Amino acid sequence: MSDTRHFLTLLDFSPSELMQLLDRAAEMKREHRAGKDLRDFPGVTLAMIFAKSSTRTRVSFEAGMSQLGGQALFLSPEDTQLGRGEPVEDSARVISSMVDIVMIRTYEQDIVERFAANSAVPVINGLTDDYHPCQLLADMQTWYEHRGSIAGRRVCWVGDGNNMCQSYINAARQFDFELRIACPPGFEPDQALLAANADRVSIEHDPASAARGADLLVTDVWASMGQESEQGERAQLFAPYQLNTELKSHAAGDALYMHCLPAHRGEEISAELMEAQDTVIWEEAENRLHAQKALMEALLLANRQ
Ligand code: CP
Numbered sequence: 001m002s003d004t005r006h007f008l009t010l011l012d013f014s015p016s017e018l019m020q021l022l023d024r025a026a027e028m029k030r031e032h033r034a035g036k037d038l039r040d041f042p043g044v045t046l047a048m049i050f051a052k053s054s055t056r057t058r059v060s061f062e063a064g065m066s067q068l069g070g071q072a073l074f075l076s077p078e079d080t081q082l083g084r085g086e087p088v089e090d091s092a093r094v095i096s097s098m099v100d101i102v103m104i105r106t107y108e109q110d111i112v113e114r115f116a117a118n119s120a121v122p123v124i125n126g127l128t129d130d131y132h133p134c135q136l137l138a139d140m141q142t143w144y145e146h147r148g149s150i151a152g153r154r155v156c157w158v159g160d161g162n163n164m165c166q167s168y169i170n171a172a173r174q175f176d177f178e179l180r181i182a183c184p185p186g187f188e189p190d191q192a193l194l195a196a197n198a199d200r201v202s203i204e205h206d207p208a209s210a211a212r213g214a215d216l217l218v219t220d221v222w223a224s225m226g227q228e229s230e231q232g233e234r235a236q237l238f239a240p241y242q243l244n245t246e247l248k249s250h251a252a253g254d255a256l257y258m259h260c261l262p263a264h265r266g267e268e269i270s271a272e273l274m275e276a277q278d279t280v281i282w283e284e285a286e287n288r289l290h291a292q293k294a295l296m297e298a299l300l301l302a303n304r305q
């Protein structure tokens with residue numbers, strides 16, 4: 001169990017392993033579009049545990065496993081004993097004795113860690129309150145497909161210091177880019193994570209200054225899942241932090257911009273940028289499918305050895 005590979009944050013794979021994943025994801029995308037049969041994993045089962053809502057994560061993992069020749073099981077706490085208090089550790093032992101790989105979307109990062117510590121098969125973090133590493137695979141794949149290496153580039157995160165922002169901090173380390181974060185005071189990412197990455201990550205409260213010269217601008221919702229009651233208060237505090245044409249004018253002329261979706265037009269991102277013909281946001285979403293197929297392939301093969 002202890003040598004089982006998991007993907008709970010971007011730090012679970014080395015920088016060179018992450019690059020191999022992105023190359024394989026791009027290859028799988030080309031092969032899928034060319035109609036190639038990718039069913040190398042017949043009989044394999046993916047368990048997907050969702051304690052929070054999802055469109056992209058659910059569809060991409062389920063379709064991705066189907067394209068790999070296996071099957072995906074959707075498990076929600078409302079319908080399983082997880083929601084009635086069965087310990088995570090017991091659930092991990094039982095579920096991992098029956099399936100080949102597990103994806104979990106939940107609240108505390110501690111839950112995916114405890115599940116993984118008791119799982120005989122690889123566990124993938126499909127989003128927690130702290131991290132969303134699968135989205136970063138898709139974002140980095142999208143960047144690489146359009147611009148090549150991101151090493152040495154400048155990325156600006158504008159908005160909440162949330163799970164996506166914290167995943168960008170890990171990405172700055174693993175993919176070797178500079179990250180400038182602009183968030184309202186009081187909504188910074190984790191201080192220890194910032195301190196550990198102070199060599200390449202900086203934080204300020206002026207979005208235009210943070211966006212200056214950026215090659216990539218990224219944002220996300222102002223109230224994440226579980227913070228719905230704070231939506232009204234946050235909308236006021238975050239209003240100056242909208243990703244829009246004015247903010248983009250401070251970035252590099254050919255800057256890309258991304259959003260993991262779902263988006264709220266007129267809040268964290270303008271309708272104009274969402275509707276722009278040249279936005280990569282829709283490719284970013286599609287790349288979840290290919291990046292996670294590459295991830296599942298890598299983890300399944302590692303666990304067979
Ligand atoms: N970006 C993302 O994870 O979307 P879903 O919440 O729809 O899965």
Ligand code: NVA
Nearest residue numbers: 162220224225260261
């Ligand atoms: N930060 C958002 C991301 C959704 C994909 C949330 O956690 O709700």
